[in-house]
Amino acid sequence: MIDTRERILDTAEKLIGEQGYAATSLRQIIAEAGVNLAAVHYHFGSKEHLLDEVVLRKSEPVNQERIARLDLVEASGEPLSVERVLEAFMAPMSETADQNPQFVRLMGRMHAEGLMPGIVERHFQPAIGRFLTVMRKALPGLPEEEFLWRIHFMIGAMAHTMCGAPDYTRVSGVPGSFRERIDRLVAFLSAGFRAPVPRGQKIEVE
Amino acid sequence: MIDTRERILDTAEKLIGEQGYAATSLRQIIAEAGVNLAAVHYHFGSKEHLLDEVVLRKSEPVNQERIARLDLVEASGEPLSVERVLEAFMAPMSETADQNPQFVRLMGRMHAEGLMPGIVERHFQPAIGRFLTVMRKALPGLPEEEFLWRIHFMIGAMAHTMCGAPDYTRVSGVPGSFRERIDRLVAFLSAGFRAPVPRGQKIEVE
């Protein structure tokens, strides 16, 4: 059997992306991959470690690219625009996604199932930390609380957008490129981030 | 045992909200509710029907309130503002949520686990249909495709916001009211909906 390890990873990525982690069994994975059950534990040790490997394999280059682009944006000297920072953070994901849609769907699932906090801590923290820093610089006037809430909104919109598309795209057949999705999303979010702060919110004290 | 049925519903709502549907077993539910396993199948027939009942019980009044408010906004004669339409759609949820946070979290989970399409079809279609109609009127200039994508972004942000809060709220202890969340979210989304359409998108043809 050629590249059993790789086939397990690919199939796990696909199935967990489609059905979620809890709802996908190892037996289903090995059946679809045409592989023996023991191979999973031999190569990965456990279902949990398998998931870790699936995420790590694809997220590593994405996050490195993110950091590189954020550095570039910050170093450019020009005044930081929200669009450019968002773009720097999202584009690497969309570029992976166009060749590899199931990985992005998996990311969405991870997030949805609440497995993200652990995964984020292990694999995404540096890139996200970098993003928050640069983004904060692009929005100096925004109260900290409001800033964090808007990041929260962004994460939700992003996860959902990675996971799926509106119904019409399924009807018309062509889902469109992730590039196009990201452009739309960046425009939408940028405006959201620049929205006036709603009245009645407490002024930042801390 | 007083009100076994009610206790099952409450506990299911709480646990499924916290852990997801697939990850929550009937045995866990009945253990926490202090109830017998057979009671679940006696009252609801199956795990799936239990979920249905859990959702229906709380969503029905919310959706009725939504429709009522949307009708009111549309009938007011004033030019429709995005804020007011969003507000009409979201507020009923937030008001339930303040007394009943676990239900809203459940909604987020349902959505996240991909159980939403079925649930939506059964229980949410009228309210959502009404919302789309009124919202469309508030945004007459927006191309249809862009409109649907922005609705998609909104759903993601909303589901995520219902599910949880940014980390700082967990640290500072006080999560704040849902009312406050919704105000922030409406401000954010309204600006997003009014954002200029990104260039390079195909002009609506159909």
Added chain:
DNA sequence: GAGTGATTCAAGCATACGATTCAATCGAAC
């Protein structure tokens, strides 16, 4: 207070899960 339908109980069903075991197999180094 006997009878009746609604509800609860303890036990067990078949099935699936993640994990483990150990012999069989493979491939390259010596």
Added chain:
DNA sequence: GTTCGATTGAATCGTATGCTTGAATCACTC
């Protein structure tokens, strides 16, 4: 050609799942 570590195969472990069953219990009515 033998040896040895890496990898796979088939079978099985203990546990948990959703669901079913039939007897026991409860709240009523007549």
